[in-house]
Amino acid sequence: MKGTLFENQIQEYGDIFQKDNVYQISNAPLEPVHPKYKDRDGDCSIRFGGQTMVQPIATEVTPNKVQYVPLASVSYESGPDDRYGLVLFISDIRTRITETGIEHSIRDISVIDHSTTVQMTISIWNDLTDIKDPKLLSWNTEPVIAAFLGLRVTTTRGFILSSSLSTTIDTNPTGEEFVAFHDWVMANFEELENKMTQLVDTKNPAAEKSILTIQQILDKKQEIHWVKVKIPEPDQARLISYEGCNKCGKRVDLPLNKSMTCPKCFKLDCTSVPRTTFKFDAVDETGELSLTTFAEDCEKLFKLPIIQIFEQTNIGTLDFGSISRDLSSNEFYVAVGPSYMLTKKQALSWVLKDVSWT
Ligand SMILES: [Zn+2]
Numbered sequence: 001m002k003g004t005l006f007e008n009q010i011q012e013y014g015d016i017f018q019k020d021n022v023y024q025i026s027n028a029p030l031e032p033v034h035p036k037y038k039d040r041d042g043d044c045s046i047r048f049g050g051q052t053m054v055q056p057i058a059t060e061v062t063p064n065k066v067q068y069v070p071l072a073s074v075s076y077e078s079g080p081d082d083r084y085g086l087v088l089f090i091s092d093i094r095t096r097i098t099e100t101g102i103e104h105s106i107r108d109i110s111v112i113d114h115s116t117t118v119q120m121t122i123s124i125w126n127d128l129t130d131i132k133d134p135k136l137l138s139w140n141t142e143p144v145i146a147a148f149l150g151l152r153v154t155t156t157r158g159f160i161l162s163s164s165l166s167t168t169i170d171t172n173p174t175g176e177e178f179v180a181f182h183d184w185v186m187a188n189f190e191e192l193e194n195k196m197t198q199l200v201d202t203k204n205p206a207a208e209k210s211i212l213t214i215q216q217i218l219d220k221k222q223e224i225h226w227v228k229v230k231i232p233e234p235d236q237a238r239l240i241s242y243e244g245c246n247k248c249g250k251r252v253d254l255p256l257n258k259s260m261t262c263p264k265c266f267k268l269d270c271t272s273v274p275r276t277t278f279k280f281d282a283v284d285e286t287g288e289l290s291l292t293t294f295a296e297d298c299e300k301l302f303k304l305p306i307i308q309i310f311e312q313t314n315i316g317t318l319d320f321g322s323i324s325r326d327l328s329s330n331e332f333y334v335a336v337g338p339s340y341m342l343t344k345k346q347a348l349s350w351v352l353k354d355v356s357w358t
């Protein structure tokens with residue numbers, strides 16, 4: 001649970017609270033978190049007021065030792081838990097507006113540790129996106145090892161780690177595991193630096209895309225790369241539109257724009273939204289890749305808003321003929337990366353990360 005001190009409360013209470021100490025707090029009402037600052041269901045916050053009493057409780061309890069979990073161990077059952085890694089990339093702030101009109105700021109941080117060859121994305125939300133830590137700010141000039149405490153897992157578009165209300169980022173973590181991890185980073189630095197450069201190239205849309213062939217990426221078996229492809233035979237039967245949960249993306253049996261408690265992810269305050277998947281085989285001169293696009297990438301591929309793809313598919317007015325001619329005669333770019341996470345038996349499959357016509 002989170003409490004926020006405002007203005008003169010910072011002086012009044014700020015010096016009392018010390019990390020790892022235990023306090024009894026009385027006369028501090030609990031209230032629901034304001035939707036603007038909310039990033040999960042069922043959160044309350046502590047309101048400090050004039051009547052609030054804070055008393056330290058003397059304890060013999062030694063500080064809780066953080067239990068770090070390797071990045072590769074992400075699963076549906078994960079979280080909230082603590083992870084660390086080398087920061088490979090930090091995105092600019094983007095904003096996301098929820099169905100209820102509330103604006104959130106989000107940054108994606110790509111990190112890697114010794115447990116995986118593929119970086120993981122940690123999305124940090126709202127207050128955390130305003131990075132003040134000088135180490136974190138200079139991630140692209142000095143390697144920075146950061147610990148992320150209190151992360152949760154979201155599964156809307158593959159596995160992503162997200163910040164929660166209690167998440168903190170520590171760029172000066174101490175402990176045996178960090179001595180060992182630092183050694184691992186140094187021992188593999190050249191390879192890690194390459195990953196960093198590639199990520200910057202991939203994620204920076206203004207930068208020149210470095211294009212590989214399908215055969216080259218199949219040989220590489222890692223990283224995210226752009227390939228230039230066509231779809232020789234787009235198949236309308238492989239385009240599916242359905243009503244899905246806005247949080248987990250799974251199909252729900254409800255008309256659009258209905259509020260619901262999702263029967264698939266069990267989250268409260270979900271909405272049924274249009275979802276589409278389109279499966280296709282992309283080719284270049286060297287080979288073929290089977291890929292699936294979801295919502296936003298479908299929009300880019302078809303150059304149509306998802307609501308129109310959804311409605312026109314349902315009433316049968318979608319002009320798939322001209323979409324098909326476009327996809328089969330004009331080359332476009334897809335960013336693809338390996339996915340170890342969603343396949344059984346660790347089989348390597350390729351997932352689409354982005355689509356671009358330019
Ligand atoms: Zn859901």
